[in-house]
Amino acid sequence: EVQLVESGGGLVQPGRSMKLSCAASGFTFSNYGMAWVRQAPTKGLEWVATISYDGSSTYYRDSVKGRFTISRDNAKSTLYLQMNSLRSEDTATYYCTRGGSCFAYWGQGTLVTVSS
Amino acid sequence: DIQMTQSPSFLSASVGDRVTINCKASQNINKYLDWYQQKLGEAPKLLIYNTNSLHTGIPSRFSGSGSGTDFTLTISSLQPEDVATYFCLQHNSGFTFGSGTKLEIK
Numbered sequence: 495e496v497q498l499v500e501s502g503g504g505l506v507q508p509g510r511s512m513k514l515s516c517a518a519s520g521f522t523f524s525n526y527g528m529a530w531v532r533q534a535p536t537k538g539l540e541w542v543a544t545i546s547y548d549g550s551s552t553y554y555r556d557s558v559k560g561r562f563t564i565s566r567d568n569a570k571s572t573l574y575l576q577m578n579s580l581r582s583e584d585t586a587t588y589y590c591t592r593g594g595s596c597f598a599y600w601g602q603g604t605l606v607t608v609s610s
Numbered sequence: 611d612i613q614m615t616q617s618p619s620f621l622s623a624s625v626g627d628r629v630t631i632n633c634k635a636s637q638n639i640n641k642y643l644d645w646y647q648q649k650l651g652e653a654p655k656l657l658i659y660n661t662n663s664l665h666t667g668i669p670s671r672f673s674g675s676g677s678g679t680d681f682t683l684t685i686s687s688l689q690p691e692d693v694a695t696y697f698c699l700q701h702n703s704g705f706t707f708g709s710g711t712k713l714e715i716k
Contacts, residue, residue: 538697538708538709539648539697539710541705555704596644596701597644597646601653
């Protein structure tokens, strides 16, 4: 069974940093592209970043370019999202998803709240 | 950037009804359109990928159609467990979600 378990969310002040993790199991992690998708409270879904199966290629939405970094450790079957210079508009539930194109499986999400 | 216009934003229907939800892309996205279901308090779940391919374990009452810029999700016979918000996603160029359709039982 495919499982994706996010961790690392919480309350953070504007301008500070936070790192999210996503532990994957139930599939060969190193074979798949992975992505982060977020959802602000009571809002719709927004793609954040994607990384290729081997980590050689990364893609970001414009609003997080230069602030967020997606990475992966295939030996640990873990996906990461390093978030720097956080803004109030980054407040959302962050979902880890499997897939470089369509998002076939999702974690339960971790809530990031950016507030002073 | 490609924009996705999803309609309606809210839909109320009776059990057994045929339900359709639409997404229109601002430019040609070929077949690269998926549909997701999100129940209250849960993570989204993939229903249909690449316009009309049913994801593993999804009931056959869900189907997708369309091409180019206009796409449709159809539920052939609405069930109580289908109450959810539905989103489309284009992945032809980058990734853009539709704004969502909240589906309720009348």
